[in-house]
Amino acid sequence: MARTLDEMREAATEQALIRRARSGDRAAFDRLVREHFTRVYAFLHRMIGSHEDAEDLAQECFVRAWGALPHYREEAAFSTWLCRIALHLAQDHHRASSRREGSGEAAGDRDPHISGIARSSPEPSPAEALSRAELSRAVALALSRLPPRLRAALVLRGIEGREYAEVAEITGVKPATARTHVMQARRILQRALAPWLGSRREGGAS
Amino acid sequence: MKTCRELRSRILPAVDGSLSIEAMFEFEEHLRACADCRERYEEARALDAALARLPEPPVERVDVARAVARVRAAIDRESAPAPRRATRWVPLAIAATAAAAILVAVFRPRSLPAPAAPSADRGEPTMATESPALPPATPEPVDIPLDPARLAQAREEVRCLLALAAERLPAPGDPALPAELASRFDEGSRDLERSRWPVLRLVEGALGDPDPAVARAALRYLGMRGDRLSIRMLEGALARPQSLVDAALALCDAGEAGLDSLAPAVRDPRASSLVLARVSARGGPGAARFLEACVRETARVEGSRRGSARLLEEIDALARTGTSAVASLLRLGSDGTLTPAEVIDALARTQGAGESVADFFLSRPRGVDDGLVLQALAALQPSRALPLLEKRCLELRERRGQVLECIEAYGGKDGLATLLRLSASGRIAPADLEIPILSTLSRDRGAGSAVVEDWSRAGRRVELHVFQGFLFDHPVSASAPACIALSGSDLVPSSDRRWAVLLAGETGIAEDADALAELFWRLKPAEKELRAACLIAIRALAGVDRIERVVDSLPSRTAGRVLALLAERDARTRPASTASRLARELESALAPIVP
Numbered sequence: 001m002a003r004t005l006d007e008m009r010e011a012a013t014e015q016a017l018i019r020r021a022r023s024g025d026r027a028a029f030d031r032l033v034r035e036h037f038t039r040v041y042a043f044l045h046r047m048i049g050s051h052e053d054a055e056d057l058a059q060e061c062f063v064r065a066w067g068a069l070p071h072y073r074e075e076a077a078f079s080t081w082l083c084r085i086a087l088h089l090a091q092d093h094h095r096a097s098s099r100r101e102g103s104g105e106a107a108g109d110r111d112p113h114i115s116g117i118a119r120s121s122p123e124p125s126p127a128e129a130l131s132r133a134e135l136s137r138a139v140a141l142a143l144s145r146l147p148p149r150l151r152a153a154l155v156l157r158g159i160e161g162r163e164y165a166e167v168a169e170i171t172g173v174k175p176a177t178a179r180t181h182v183m184q185a186r187r188i189l190q191r192a193l194a195p196w197l198g199s200r201r202e203g204g205a206s
Numbered sequence: 207m208k209t210c211r212e213l214r215s216r217i218l219p220a221v222d223g224s225l226s227i228e229a230m231f232e233f234e235e236h237l238r239a240c241a242d243c244r245e246r247y248e249e250a251r252a253l254d255a256a257l258a259r260l261p262e263p264p265v266e267r268v269d270v271a272r273a274v275a276r277v278r279a280a281i282d283r284e285s286a287p288a289p290r291r292a293t294r295w296v297p298l299a300i301a302a303t304a305a306a307a308i309l310v311a312v313f314r315p316r317s318l319p320a321p322a323a324p325s326a327d328r329g330e331p332t333m334a335t336e337s338p339a340l341p342p343a344t345p346e347p348v349d350i351p352l353d354p355a356r357l358a359q360a361r362e363e364v365r366c367l368l369a370l371a372a373e374r375l376p377a378p379g380d381p382a383l384p385a386e387l388a389s390r391f392d393e394g395s396r397d398l399e400r401s402r403w404p405v406l407r408l409v410e411g412a413l414g415d416p417d418p419a420v421a422r423a424a425l426r427y428l429g430m431r432g433d434r435l436s437i438r439m440l441e442g443a444l445a446r447p448q449s450l451v452d453a454a455l456a457l458c459d460a461g462e463a464g465l466d467s468l469a470p471a472v473r474d475p476r477a478s479s480l481v482l483a484r485v486s487a488r489g490g491p492g493a494a495r496f497l498e499a500c501v502r503e504t505a506r507v508e509g510s511r512r513g514s515a516r517l518l519e520e521i522d523a524l525a526r527t528g529t530s531a532v533a534s535l536l537r538l539g540s541d542g543t544l545t546p547a548e549v550i551d552a553l554a555r556t557q558g559a560g561e562s563v564a565d566f567f568l569s570r571p572r573g574v575d576d577g578l579v580l581q582a583l584a585a586l587q588p589s590r591a592l593p594l595l596e597k598r599c600l601e602l603r604e605r606r607g608q609v610l611e612c613i614e615a616y617g618g619k620d621g622l623a624t625l626l627r628l629s630a631s632g633r634i635a636p637a638d639l640e641i642p643i644l645s646t647l648s649r650d651r652g653a654g655s656a657v658v659e660d661w662s663r664a665g666r667r668v669e670l671h672v673f674q675g676f677l678f679d680h681p682v683s684a685s686a687p688a689c690i691a692l693s694g695s696d697l698v699p700s701s702d703r704r705w706a707v708l709l710a711g712e713t714g715i716a717e718d719a720d721a722l723a724e725l726f727w728r729l730k731p732a733e734k735e736l737r738a739a740c741l742i743a744i745r746a747l748a749g750v751d752r753i754e755r756v757v758d759s760l761p762s763r764t765a766g767r768v769l770a771l772l773a774e775r776d777a778r779t780r781p782a783s784t785a786s787r788l789a790r791e792l793e794s795a796l797a798p799i800v801p
Contacts, residue, residue, distance in 0.1 A: 026281075026385055033277050041265065041273075042263040046263060051267055054263070062277040063277055066277075067284070158222070164224075190250070
């Protein structure tokens with residue numbers, strides 16, 4: 001897609017900052033952190049659901065990015081590259097959490113936002129009983145239960161609205177696979193949220 | 207004919223907007239016929255809406271400046287030499303450590319012991335230290351008994367380190383951050399920190415140093431730290447005339463953390479230009495808010511004498527903060543601090559303002575005048591803002607009415623083309639688009655024909671078909687020029703072209719006869735049905751006199767027959783059945799000129 005003059009100028013500035021950072025210029029790297037921190041944080045928050053963990057992991061993401069800068073080839077956009085590192089961190093975090101869960105600590109207990117729904121028994125007519133906020137909580141819970149790679153694909157495409165090519169680059173798969181992941185994720189969510197989405201069909205999947 | 211199963215695979219692309227218009231048409235046609243697929247599609251859309259309504263991550267809780275500092279500190283920690291691992295070969299390790307200690311003692315004469323003397327009961331003066339935010343290795347706050355001689359020695363060491371670091375100060379006027387100064391000082395003062403010396407207090411002591419380079423380095427170092435205690439020290443230095451400018455620069459170095467303390471510097475003529483330039487170069491929402499407050503304050507002080515060079519400089523600085531300035535400028539215009547013209551002028555100089563104003567319009571924050579946002583949006587590169595609004599219109603259902611109003615406010619060819627594309631997408635109820643399209647057509651009668659000509663050149667058959675359907679369903683005066691343009695397009699079937707001409711004759715105004723006459727002469731002689739329709743329409747709009755001028759250059763026998771046919775019957779009052787007979791007669795009158 002053709003880029004506007006402003007976008008090209010912005011990219012040129014960013015490339016200059018990356019080159020300076022690669023040669024050890026910390027001020028340039030600080031600027032890159034400042035530019036990209038919020039977006040990386042937002043992605044991690046959507047993946048993990050906790051402010052503190054997302055903030056810590058976002059910082060760790062930039063620390064790793066500093067170490068890996070010499071390997072950054074500028075083939076992907078810098079933001080995409082950062083997102084890929086963030087995704088690895090989120091997956092590690094998920095594995096660690098799963099281990100903790102295995103040792104008795106329930107995921108719902110760590111996130112009171114989600115645990116309220118997890119503990120509540122389904123109402124006979126949830127569509128009437130649940131307000132919009134409760135539906136959001138149900139969606140958040142269902143999202144948190146998706147396998148990380150499906151969750152990542154859905155967050156990147158369905159919530160952040162990225163192109164499939166970029167989703168593929170971040171998750172390290174082909175665009176067609178990224179599309180399949182998004183479809184699988186949607187199918188699982190639709191099944192999980194069928195009572196709230198007004199599905200009359202068993203399972204509610206498409 | 208595609209099967210239900212094949213079309214079902216289009217549900218996801220249809221929901222996430224990656225389906226072509228043609229495929230969407232086909233898919234929606236199928237949906238009308240297939241209740242099962244329709245239900246699946248509605249479920250997918252319900253999930254999409256639920257995802258869109260998920261709360262946004264709380265980015266407002268993120269302190270980016272602090273995050274930058276923490277990343278920096280973590281990198282520092284990682285790049286520091288790793289502590290030696292305990293080895294099983296203990297005797298050798300002990301020997302090596304002892305040898306290292308001897309070497310350090312011999313070759314590092316300036317090495318200082320910890321501030322706490324071995325005997326804390328000597329009644330020596332104490333210095334309360336505060337734990338700064340950085341670096342993380344900083345000790346907890348403690349009251350440390352001090353040995354005056356050691357304190358003097360520590361002060362001297364800090365002074366020397368500052369004098370050395372001052373070599374790395376950016377040249378006067380260079381807006382770069384003194385990052386190297388800070389890292390060099392941090393490197394040099396690591397031992398003092400480890401020995402629990404209150405390095406920050408020692409740096410504060412150097413603020414009044416007789417050597418201006420040392421004092422300047424101390425100020426800029428505090429700015430780079432940017433923690434609360436450093437900012438407080440800089441506020442003190444800002445109040446002293448001799449250090450005002452450097453303290454102001456240091457507060458600029460501190461980024462967001464220093465902004466709240468900068469107000470006195472902006473009011474001082476020695477520092478104001480420097481500060482405005484630095485703050486705007488750093489950008490970000492905090493900088494924009496700070497500059498917005500400056501503009502408001504200056505405008506308030508100047509009152510009716512508004513318009514000084516200083517106010518203009520502040521507005522300019524605000525505009526240079528980039529997209530963060532958009533909200534500030536619109537607020538300043540909404541509360542009357544700036545005129546709409548001043549706001550739009552500043553926005554025009556703001557990089558990326560077009561999309562931001564559109565976002566701003568969609569978010570509808572309180573305290574901002576909608577009319578001003580629309581004015582700004584129409585002024586700022588509509589060609590970039592319109593596609594954005596189109597995309598948003600398809601994505602967001604809740605605010606669709608507002609977005610459509612905004613596109614309608616653009617009007618003209620671009621606005622109309624956008625509305626028609628939305629109609630062609632099939633994703634918006636036709637009733638929602640009816641008024642915006644009709645209102646755009648009647649405000650600019652030329653917009654419809656311009657859109658038809660563009661799309662005919664670009665071969666956009668589907669969109670033309672949608673527009674044609676709309677025009678035929680809405681026979682109003684404003685649609686006549688577009689109907690005439692449609693009848694001249696090769697992409698429209700000939701029967702529809704003829705109907706478009708007759709419709710223009712029914713609904714148009716006298717001026718439309720010129721366009722019809724032009725079309726009449728552009729048509730090939732063989733297109734006699736269409737030419738006949740043109741004549742009927744011209745007769746209806748502008749009378750027989752106008753026909754005489756049109757047929758003037760036809761062979762005299764043909765022209766005479768045409769005129770006779772049109773003159774003897776009043777086309778305006780004839781029922782439709784006789785109008786079509788007249789058309790047939792005209793066609794036969796025109797037939798002899800076909801080669």
